[in-house]
Amino acid sequence: MMPFIQIALQPFQFTFMQQAFLISIVVAIPMALLSCFLVLKGWSLMGDATSHAVLPGIVLAYVMGLPLEIGAFAAGMICATATGYLKENSRIKEDTILGVVFSGMFGLGLVLFVSIHTEVHLNHILFGNMLGVSWAEVMESAFIALVCCTLILMKRKDLILFVFDPQHAQAIGLPTRVLHYGLLAILSLTIVGALQAVGIILAVAMLVSPGAIAFLLTRQFGTMLFSAVLIATGAAFLGTYASFFIDSAPAPTIVLLMSVMFIVVFVRQQIQYHALTGSNARH
Numbered sequence: 001m002m003p004f005i006q007i008a009l010q011p012f013q014f015t016f017m018q019q020a021f022l023i024s025i026v027v028a029i030p031m032a033l034l035s036c037f038l039v040l041k042g043w044s045l046m047g048d049a050t051s052h053a054v055l056p057g058i059v060l061a062y063v064m065g066l067p068l069e070i071g072a073f074a075a076g077m078i079c080a081t082a083t084g085y086l087k088e089n090s091r092i093k094e095d096t097i098l099g100v101v102f103s104g105m106f107g108l109g110l111v112l113f114v115s116i117h118t119e120v121h122l123n124h125i126l127f128g129n130m131l132g133v134s135w136a137e138v139m140e141s142a143f144i145a146l147v148c149c150t151l152i153l154m155k156r157k158d159l160i161l162f163v164f165d166p167q168h169a170q171a172i173g174l175p176t177r178v179l180h181y182g183l184l185a186i187l188s189l190t191i192v193g194a195l196q197a198v199g200i201i202l203a204v205a206m207l208v209s210p211g212a213i214a215f216l217l218t219r220q221f222g223t224m225l226f227s228a229v230l231i232a233t234g235a236a237f238l239g240t241y242a243s244f245f246i247d248s249a250p251a252p253t254i255v256l257l258m259s260v261m262f263i264v265v266f267v268r269q270q271i272q273y274h275a276l277t278g279s280n281a282r283h
Contacts, residue, residue: 011244020130020250023138024236027194028206030148032232034190035211036224037152037183041163045095046083046184047207049102051191051200053079055109058195059116069140069192076188079105080181128199128251130240144193148186159183160221198251206232209258216265235261 011017038047054072061071079101086097133141152159161169162179170176187207194203214227239254246253 011241016131017240017244019133019135019138020240021237023130023133023141024240024250024254025233026138026142026145027198028210028232028236029229030145030152030190031194031203031206032210032228033149033152033225034187035207035209035232036214036221036228037159037163037211038187038207039211039215040221041183044208044212045098046080047187047191048204049083049098050076050079050184050187051203051207052106052109053102054188054191054195055200056105056112057109059109059112063112063116068195072192072195073188075105075109076191077185080184080188084180084184128195128202128249130198130250141193144189148190148193151182151186155179155182156225198254202251202255205255205258209255209262210235213258213262213265216262216269231258231261 012021035047038044054075057071057073057075057078058068059071061068061074064071083094083097083101086092086101087094090097158169158174158179161174162176162183166176169179190207191200191203194206198206210228210232211224213231214224217227218224235254235258239257240250242248242257243250243253
């Protein structure tokens with residue numbers, strides 16, 4: 001029988017697992033930072049919309065022989081720009097516009113997707129291929145993550161004010177339109193960096209869960225950012241590690257783990273709330 005330590009260290013002995021650990025953590029950091037802004041801004045559906053809307057761009061980029069990342073980013077920005085234009089020039093609410101735009105683009109992407117016969121497994125774009133990434137793809141995702149994290153942290157004060165009070169931000173002279181589309185551009189770029197790891201469909205969970213869990217745990221935004229990164233990287237590492245032993249795909253395991261964390265934190269908060277209100281009622 002193999003010693004426990006030797007069994008526990010087995011995942012780190014394989015190159016494909018080393019790459020999976022690295023890319024999962026690299027992808028988790030910018031998505032965690034961004035998730036805090038999306039949750040507070042009420043843009044969780046925007047992450048969902050952009051994640052699905054990149055599919056036609058990916059397929060068209062493949063047909064034209066361009067890098068898939070360029071097509072994904074272009075499609076994401078088209079989705080964001082179209083949503084902003086329709087919101088400003090119609091009486092329809094933003095969530096309705098998002099539903100129309102992203103479902104239309106995703107439908108177009110699926111039509112193009114099934115009409116292309118190729119040896120390239122585009123299914124990996126939908127569901128992720130964390131165990132099949134190369135070192136070059138890990139470095140590419142790391143570069144994109146570095147750019148996104150740098151932009152977010154450099155402009156975090158302006159973005160915080162824009163998220164909490166856009167009218168006040170505009171009144172003091174901040175370029176709110178630039179911040180609006182800049183945040184959407186960072187969102188699209190972050191999704192592009194996550195394509196190889198978690199895929200389109202699961203990216204939305206990575207863009208919402210860390211911020212939502214951190215929001216339940218803290219009342220200070222700086223602490224929320226730190227907590228979200230810690231939650232996302234911890235879930236990425238543990239989910240990838242657990243997937244090795246339960247013979248599961250890492251991406252859905254990570255998402256499932258974050259969902260369990262959210263439920264645990266929510267239940268804990270409810271217990272504390274009822275205990276506090278019960279104590280106040282007795283006094």
